[in-house]
Amino acid sequence: RPLVAGPGCAYSAPRRWLSSTPKPPAEPAPPREPLPPPPRKPQPPPSGGVAGPTLRTPIGWLSLGLTAASAMGMYAYYRATLEKKMHSVKTTGTAALGGPFALTDASGARVTEADLKGRWSILYFGFTKCPDICPDELEKLSAVVRAIDASGRVSPPLQPVFVSIDPHRDTVERLGAYFKPGAHPYHPRMLALTGTAEEIEAIARAYRIYYSKPTPAELRSGDYLLDHSIIMYLLDPNGEFVAFYGKNFSAAEVSTKSLAEISKWEVERSPSPGERFVNAVDGALTQLGLLLTGGGERPR
Secondary structure (H helix, E strand, C coil): CCCCCCCCCCCCCCCCCCCCCCCCCCCCCCCCCCCCCCCCCCCCCCCCCCCCCCCCCCCCHHHHHHHHHHHHHHHHHHHHHHHHHHHCCCCCCCCCCCCCCEEEECCCCEEEHHHHCCCCEEEEEECCCCCCHHHHHHHHHHHHHHHHHHHCCCCCCCEEEEEECCCCCCCHHHHHHHCCECCECCCCCCEEEECCHHHHHHHHHHCCCCECCCCHHHHHHCCCCCCECCEEEEECCCCCEEEEEECCCCHHHHHHHHHHHHHHHHHHHCCCHHHHHHHHHHHHHHHHHHHHHCCCCCCC
């Protein structure tokens, strides 16, 4: 029956029992296991082969073939250029001066053009009885040699050479006394050469040196002067003519121009990148051939 509040009575709803004990926290849900990956579809094997992993390389066969073809083309081009350079005939440039000779030095030893090869040299033609011009030119030549030595750019050092055009008076003994160290302010490396009248005439003709010859009366008296060309010749390490300098050139000019000629000569004969490439390929092919035949050294 419903409750009715009478007079002087207040209605209250029924109370629920509240527990003073707190409820324990809820347990966390167990972690979910990851789902397994989906099964991979099997790849069909290549035709005519067995199924297996596919090898991928950064360089394909096509690019590898193009690289090899380019290298072979470069080798063929540079090889042809090198062969043409080696067999080309020089039609312009320096004059055809110089040649074989055989003379005698101040010690009595025989000297030929082969003894000058392997180093740069400068030749001067004159005679020891010359009163002024030849001593001046020999001092200038000595100053040139000292300047080039001081530059440190020429090795082996430059060889100065004096060739006498007076075979009758410039004997071996005369040259030995004249070029004795301390007798004159000439460079100690000066190589003094003389010879018979025929030998002097031959080398003068090869270098186109003009010189006068004494008359029989002058030869008997031994007192005469000789007129001759006043020229210095620069020769390369192969004994070939490179440049000449007349009397009007100072020692500073001769040394500067000689160093320029030496540098130019070295640049012209240094291998180009193409020649170095050909030499490297030739060396590799040679080594490969030796390895295939069993005669080469195997890399460790």
